[in-house]
Amino acid sequence: SQKIEQNSEALNIQEGKTATLTCNYTNYSPAYLQWYRQDPGRGPVFLLLIRENEKEKRKERLKVTFDTTLKQSLFHITASQPADSATYLCAPQDYGQNFVFGPGTRLSVLP
Amino acid sequence: KAGVTQTPRYLIKTRGQQVTLSCSPISGHRSVSWYQQTPGQGLQFLFEYFSETQRNKGNFPGRFSGRQFSNSRSEMNVSTLELGDSALYLCASSWNKGQGLEAFFGQGTRLTVV
Numbered sequence: 001s002q003k004i005e006q007n008s009e010a011l012n013i014q015e016g017k018t019a020t021l022t023c024n025y026t027n028y029s030p031a032y033l034q035w036y037r038q039d040p041g042r043g044p045v046f047l048l049l050i051r052e053n054e055k056e057k058r059k060e061r062l063k064v065t066f067d068t069t070l071k072q073s074l075f076h077i078t079a080s081q082p083a084d085s086a087t088y089l090c091a092p093q094d095y096g097q098n099f100v101f102g103p104g105t106r107l108s109v110l111p
Numbered sequence: 112k113a114g115v116t117q118t119p120r121y122l123i124k125t126r127g128q129q130v131t132l133s134c135s136p137i138s139g140h141r142s143v144s145w146y147q148q149t150p151g152q153g154l155q156f157l158f159e160y161f162s163e164t165q166r167n168k169g170n171f172p173g174r175f176s177g178r179q180f181s182n183s184r185s186e187m188n189v190s191t192l193e194l195g196d197s198a199l200y201l202c203a204s205s206w207n208k209g210q211g212l213e214a215f216f217g218q219g220t221r222l223t224v225v
Contacts, residue, residue, distance in 0.1 A: 034213060043115075043201050043216030044154075089154065099144075099214060101154040 002028045004102040006090060012108045013080055021075040021105045023090030028100075030092035033066055033073045038087045038104065047088075048075075080109045113137065115204050117217035124224050129190040132220045136183050136204030142166075143185040144214065145177060148199040157200075160185055161207070192224045 007022035023033070031052050036044035050057045050066045050073065057064045063076040073092075077084050087106045091099040116135040124130050136143050145157040156169040160179035177187040183204075189196055199221050203214035 041199070041219070041221070043203070043219050044214075045216070046213035049213060100156065101146075103153040 002026070002100055004028070004090065004092060004100055006088075006102040006105045008105060009103070010106040010108065012110060015081060015109055015111050017080055019077040019080045019084070019107055019109070021088050021090075021107065023073040023075065023092075023102055025071050025092050025102075028071070028092055029068075029094065031095045032093045033064075034091045034093065034099070035062075035064060035073075035075050036089045036091060036101075038089060040087075044089055044101075077107075080107075082109045082111050085109050115202060115215050115217035117200075117202055117220050119220060120218060121221045122223070124192050124222065126192055126194060126224055128192050129188060130192060130222060131186055131188045132200055132202075132222075134185045134187075134202035134204075134217060136185070136202075137215055140204035140206050140215070141183055142205045142207055143179055143183060144203045144205075145185070145187050146201045146203065147171070148201060148219070149197075154201070157187065189222075194224050197222060197224045 003026045005024045013019050034049045035047045037047055038044040048064045050064045061078045065074045085108050087104040089104045090102040093099050118133045142161045144159040147155045158177050159167045163179045174190045179185045199219045201216050201219045203216045205212045205214045
């Protein structure tokens with residue numbers, strides 16, 4: 001069955017450093033992979049989408065990579081700030097299929 | 112452009128009761144999906160509606176049902192509530208699904224079953 005794993009359940013980093021979050025999937029060939037941010041008690045908010053034929057996507061301080069051979073996506077936040085503290089969810093998506101969300105990584109950026 | 116609206120925001124129900132949650136998608140969006148989120152299970156897909164038809168269904172018992180109206184608004188119903196149904200229920204809308212389109216989530220309905 002399809003399985004999505006995100007690296008540690010929680011990640012603590014120092015302000016100003018780069019946070020790197022990992023999303024691994026098995027038994028799955030997604031055409032797209034999306035990343036969302038979720039704050040406590042609120043719905044997820046879309047951040048970035050990367051397609052299977054794209055290696056890397058950037059948006060301001062965010063960068064996503066997608067390696068279909070390794071079946072992995074990396075999500076980077078550079079120059080992290082305490083306001084970046086949240087849970088980050090990856091969501092691989094097949095053609096015509098629904099999102100399957102990973103369990104999320106809770107990021108804490110310490111001042 | 113108004114976002115996805117879910118009502119009510121909070122709900123407390125007793126075991127055995129039933130509950131109906133409502134979701135108004137972003138104007139023009141025809142796909143509405145429902146998710147259950149609990150601390151232990153993360154975001155679990157319930158079902159998706161597109162143009163009033165259920166297109167996909169997750170692995171939940173028949174007590175969980177939904178529908179979509181002609182204006183794309185959607186409701187989900189849970190009958191014979193159990194304590195384990197306590198969760199944050201989220202709905203998400205998009206213009207369509209399966210085309211790499213982002214999903215817009217509502218704030219969710221926090222259901223507590225006592």
